[in-house]
């Protein structure tokens with residue numbers, strides 16, 4: 358549903374997007390993850406036909422953003438990172454305004470606005486003025502606005518930014534529901550764990566380049582071959598550390614706070630091999646704790662250039 362090949366966009370001397378290629382299949386939720394200034398918004402704006410790329414090609418729902426921007430616009434719902442609302446309008450009027458802008462016939466508009474209000478859980482505040490909405494409500498309204506023409510593809514720029522945990526869960530549920538309805542979603546975030554559990558695949562972007570992409574599991578496997586374990590012994594730590602250094606696959610051991618911090622290149626099922634020499638020498642092992650290897654840590658390593 359979304360295909361990009363070698364996208365480049367330069368502003369002055371800055372290469373905001375520097376050869377980005379990606380594919381997002383129907384029904385996927387693809388997370389575009391990167392720090393501030395990485396080029397997420399610029400890429401999304403190119404896909405949304407709001408910016409022309411200097412080089413490269415992109416198509417959305419099979420239509421070229423260069424040659425057929427009108428068709429792309431009909432196929433997408435785009436939610437910018439910041440959007441203004443027209444003050445004075447009520448929530449339902451706001452949605453109706455956009456339905457009218459998409460030239461939906463009046464009779465159909467009413468039904469569509471009802472559907473969107475229900476889906477985004479804004480029914481209860483349909484009469485509220487849009488300028489009086491909380492950030493969470495506003496994000497849901499922004500999403501709702503993208504849905505009135507029933508697009509196949511959603512391009513969402515930081516849909517969960519600035520939301521409290523509860524509002525974030527609401528947005529997450531809504532995005533899940535939209536994916537269940539068959540929509541293809543490309544979303545961006547600069548916080549890796551914010552929505553990554555929702556994503557079928559993620560791409561990590563920095564300085565305009567896509568450093569890695571794949572399922573969250575693939576990223577974990579591919580980018581963090583080594584794992585960190587904390588081995589705690591009740592006593593004789595230096596002896597334990599020395600024994601651990603001799604285990605094949607162990608690349609580094611550090612003694613810290615009564616624990617041996619072990620860097621181990623091996624599968625989870627091989628962790629027990631670390632323990633054998635310790636047990637043989639009757640060292641009092643109290644715990645072996647694998648450090649969490651969530652995407653955030655890997656993302657940090659990737660963006661520090663350690664793994665790029």
Ligand SMILES: Nc1ncnc2c1ncn2[C@@H]1O[C@H](COP(=O)(O)OP(=O)(O)OP(=O)(O)O)[C@@H](O)[C@H]1O
Nearest residue numbers: 368371373391392393394395396397398399400547
């Ligand atoms: N209209 C513009 N004019 C000049 N420079 C721009 C423009 N838009 C973006 N840039 C620059 O391009 C780079 C990428 O910006 P972009 O907004 O795409 O990043 P981002 O990943 O969306 O960051 P953020 O997480 O802060 O939203 C930055 O260096 C930014 O300053």
Ligand SMILES: [Mg+2]
Nearest residue numbers: 397398399438
């Ligand atoms: Mg941005």
